[in-house]
Structures are given as C-alpha cells and as structure tokens.
Amino acid sequence: MQTDPDHIEGISIPEDGFSFSPPLYAFHLTGGLQLLIGDNRLAILLSPAGPRTMIFFSPLPGSSVARLLDEQEGVRQIGRNYFAQACELEESVTANFFINAVSETNGCLAEHQFHKWDGIANALRSDGRTSDILFASRVAAQIRICRFRLERLSVAYRTVLINAGGLASSQTNVRFRADKFAQYIGSEFRSILNEMYGLRDALLSAAHRLMFRRDDPFTIKKIKALCSIGDTEASRLIFDSMFADEPIGIIYKMSLYRIVALHCTGSTNPILGDLYQVRISRGPLGELPFLVYPLYDDIQTMRAIERGSTIERSNQEEAKRFLGLTSHQDGLEFALDSFVCLLRIAELVSNAIGVVSIPFKITDNEIIEATFTDSNGSITRIRRNSESGKLEEY
Structure with a gap:
C-alpha cells in the first residue's frame, strides 16, 4: 500500500x-x-x-x-x-561524481584525496624527490579511476533495473536471474574490484616508501610486518582492514572476492556465477523495487581456496542455502564501503608522511577556457573573450 x-x-x-x-x-x-x-x-x-x-x-x-x-x-x-x-x-559521461563520504574538510572524500595526493606528487617534484613522485601520483590516479568505476557500476544497476520492470511483484524477493544483465553488472563489479585492488597496492607501496621511509624493495610481507608493529592510526587501519585474520577486514574480503570468487573457473567451481535479484524496499515512499547483486558469504571456504585447498565440486544444497538467505551482501554497497575504507587509509597515510600538498597552479594568462568543480559539486565555467582578452564566466 x-x-x-x-x-x-x-x-x-x-x-x-x-x-x-x-x-x-x-x-x-x-x-x-x-x-x-x-x-x-x-x-x-x-x-x-x-x-x-x-x-x-x-x-x-x-x-x-x-x-x-x-x-x-x-x-x-x-x-x-x-x-x-x-x-x-x-551526456553519456558526467563531469563529476561525488561519493557519499566526506573528508576532514567536509567535502567529497574521493575528490579531496585525489587533489591531496596529486598535490603531494607536485610537492615531491618541487623538492627534487623524483624517485618518490610515482608513489604519490599512482595513488591519485587510482583514486580517480575507482571513483569513475563506482559510478559506472551504479549506472549498470540503473540500466538493469529499467529492463527488469516486468519482474517486480510481491514474489520478487525470492527470484534470481542469471542473464545478460547479470553479466553486465558482474563485468562492472569485477572492473571496480580490479581497480580498487590496484589502489590497495598503490597505498601499500606509498606507505612503505613515504610513511615508513624504506628504500628496500617493496613486498607484501614487509609492509604487513611494518604495519603489525606500527603505532600510528594509519598502520593500525592498514593491518586491521587488509591483514588481520580475526575479524577479517573489508579490504582482505575485497581481495578474496577478486582473487577467489571471481577468478575460479571450471566444473569444480563452488562459487555461483553472476546473479541479480529484484527486492522490494518498503517505507514512507511506498514499495520501491531495487536490485541486489549477491556476494557469496562463505568466507572461510574462499580463504581455504586462497591458501591452496582443493576446489570441491559445486553442491546443490549449498546453492539452495545461499540463495535462500533472507539478505545478501550487495556488490554495489560493498564496492562503496571498500572504496571508502581505502580512502580513509589514503587520508591517514597522507597525513603521516609529512609532505605538504602543493596544488599545481596555472596563471590566468595560460587559460583559454576552463571548467572548475568545487568539493560540493558546484561548477564554474570561464573562457577568454576574443575581443577584450579577459576571462569571463558563462
């Protein structure tokens, strides 16, 4: 009603x-x-x-x-x-996308961290630390890519929801679909997982080089050991989210979904393929159908596979158990939460490395036309008047 x-x-x-x-x-x-x-x-x-x-x-x-x-x-x-x-x-490609997480300055967390790490790279360049520039610029680049991929995943959900209109009914909460639309969502989900994994590695290598000030070759084993004994907030969040066994952290879980659940193939694969479900949200705005892309919940089995155990044949009873759950971890929400955690790590590491971010600046004389977007999404457009030679808003 x-x-x-x-x-x-x-x-x-x-x-x-x-x-x-x-x-x-x-x-x-x-x-x-x-x-x-x-x-x-x-x-x-x-x-x-x-x-x-x-x-x-x-x-x-x-x-x-x-x-x-x-x-x-x-x-x-x-x-x-x-x-x-x-x-x-x-427009098929938007000029901006601001995630639902705020920075210490109350702006978009992803936007803030992109500009901060880009400014750190610029500061390192100004200091002549050429060997360190790549570590900061890689973090900035991965943040920008992950933000774009999260938006594309959300758009994929919207596209599939439009095409799933005929599935919306009082019985939708128990129906799953494995079709081309499920594969579309799955493809976008795998894309953002891969890019967030790249951001994870970029942050770890930046922490090893810039926060711990180590010049020796980077390895996961080394950064894990450093974070396990580190006494900073950045070290603790890195270890708890990426390396802790109990409770397992969200970035460790993200890595499992990327390495195990999405990359196991063959007849003995115990992980279900791409599926989506149309669920019904009930509340003051009425009944609203929305999509869920369910993520497999048996983390211990996936951890065992990661460590080299035999992949058993798929079990019909296990599939029934998983699909029969009253709620599932959704791919889009999980991607957002994972990205926010990585951005919080980026925020803490950037504060701990002791490099003041210096934004790259251009002078008015170098601008012909430009579009500026602040942290709240407000856009200002300017261009040079061909007659007066002055920059004007339009």
Whole structure:
C-alpha cells in the first residue's frame, strides 16, 4: 500500500506544479534507484521497476536525503552528480561524481584525496624527490579511476533495473536471474574490484616508501610486518582492514572476492556465477523495487581456496542455502564501503608522511577556457573573450 506523501515527515507536495529549476543534483541510491532534486527543491524519485515509476515531492527546509531515506528499508545513498544545466543530463559521461563520504574538510572524500595526493606528487617534484613522485601520483590516479568505476557500476544497476520492470511483484524477493544483465553488472563489479585492488597496492607501496621511509624493495610481507608493529592510526587501519585474520577486514574480503570468487573457473567451481535479484524496499515512499547483486558469504571456504585447498565440486544444497538467505551482501554497497575504507587509509597515510600538498597552479594568462568543480559539486565555467582578452564566466 502506498503511503500518502502528505503525511511523510520532511516532505511536502509542491503547489506550483512539477517543473525543475537547474542546477540540480542527481543522487545514486541503492540498487539502481535515483533521486533528482532541483534548485526549486522539487524532487523526483525514479523507480523504473515500481508501480509508480516517478514519485514527485519537495523536501522541507532542513531535511536531508539521508533523513528521507532513513525509514525506507534497505535504501542508502551511494553518491551524487551535479548538473548546472538540464542538457547535461543527456551526456553519456558526467563531469563529476561525488561519493557519499566526506573528508576532514567536509567535502567529497574521493575528490579531496585525489587533489591531496596529486598535490603531494607536485610537492615531491618541487623538492627534487623524483624517485618518490610515482608513489604519490599512482595513488591519485587510482583514486580517480575507482571513483569513475563506482559510478559506472551504479549506472549498470540503473540500466538493469529499467529492463527488469516486468519482474517486480510481491514474489520478487525470492527470484534470481542469471542473464545478460547479470553479466553486465558482474563485468562492472569485477572492473571496480580490479581497480580498487590496484589502489590497495598503490597505498601499500606509498606507505612503505613515504610513511615508513624504506628504500628496500617493496613486498607484501614487509609492509604487513611494518604495519603489525606500527603505532600510528594509519598502520593500525592498514593491518586491521587488509591483514588481520580475526575479524577479517573489508579490504582482505575485497581481495578474496577478486582473487577467489571471481577468478575460479571450471566444473569444480563452488562459487555461483553472476546473479541479480529484484527486492522490494518498503517505507514512507511506498514499495520501491531495487536490485541486489549477491556476494557469496562463505568466507572461510574462499580463504581455504586462497591458501591452496582443493576446489570441491559445486553442491546443490549449498546453492539452495545461499540463495535462500533472507539478505545478501550487495556488490554495489560493498564496492562503496571498500572504496571508502581505502580512502580513509589514503587520508591517514597522507597525513603521516609529512609532505605538504602543493596544488599545481596555472596563471590566468595560460587559460583559454576552463571548467572548475568545487568539493560540493558546484561548477564554474570561464573562457577568454576574443575581443577584450579577459576571462569571463558563462
């Protein structure tokens, strides 16, 4: 049963009709759902597989997206885009994507860490530490790539949800699909796992060289030993998230999914292939179908395989047990949580290495046309006037 929006806390029905005033924010939500909010505070929740594909409302002053979603079962914010003009919504590649995690300066954590590590590389260049530049620039590059891949994974969920409209029903919570759309999500999920694994390695090598100030060749065994006895917050988070056996950390689990669950092949593979499920979120906004890409939950079996145990033949009873669970770890949410953990490590390591980040600067005379995006997503565009020679906003 749909809840009357007039009685939803934090929501009002607009009196001036349904019309957007740009700029607007596009929020990526769990499982392919999307929320658009215009400058006039008109909001549209896009639920392409639901009984109402568009739900219009206006958030009241002081309310937030997080507050609106608190009572909507299983739905959380992944990130957001900022569009200065309505025509930008039609672009296949967006100019920005801000994950739902804030930095110490209250901006987007991924954006902040990208610029900080890029500035560290610039500072090392200014100091003549040419052999150290690559360690910092690699971290910055991997952060940028991972952020892009997380957005593409969210877009894949949205694309599949649009095509899964016919599956939405009261029985959807027990139905799984293994089709081309499942493979599409799986391909994007594997892509971000690989890139986050690259970010993991970049952070470890940067910590070895810049934080521990070691000149000897880098190995995982060495950095593990250094972090196990380190007394800094960065050392502890690295060890707990990547190397601890009990409880197993999220980055260790991420590595298992990449190495074992996604790379085992053949008739004896105990890991299920690409699947997705359309689940129903119930709450003040009504019944909202969303996607879950379930991740295998038997971590101990995957750890045993990683350590060289025999891969047993797939077991029908085990498949029934896993698919029959009332809840599953979702790939998109897991990717976000893993990325945020890696960014927290990047934040701590960057603070511990003692290098002041120096942004790369260009002068006004070097600019012909430019687009600037701040940590909140606001965009400023400038270009040089051909007649006056001055830079002007447009």
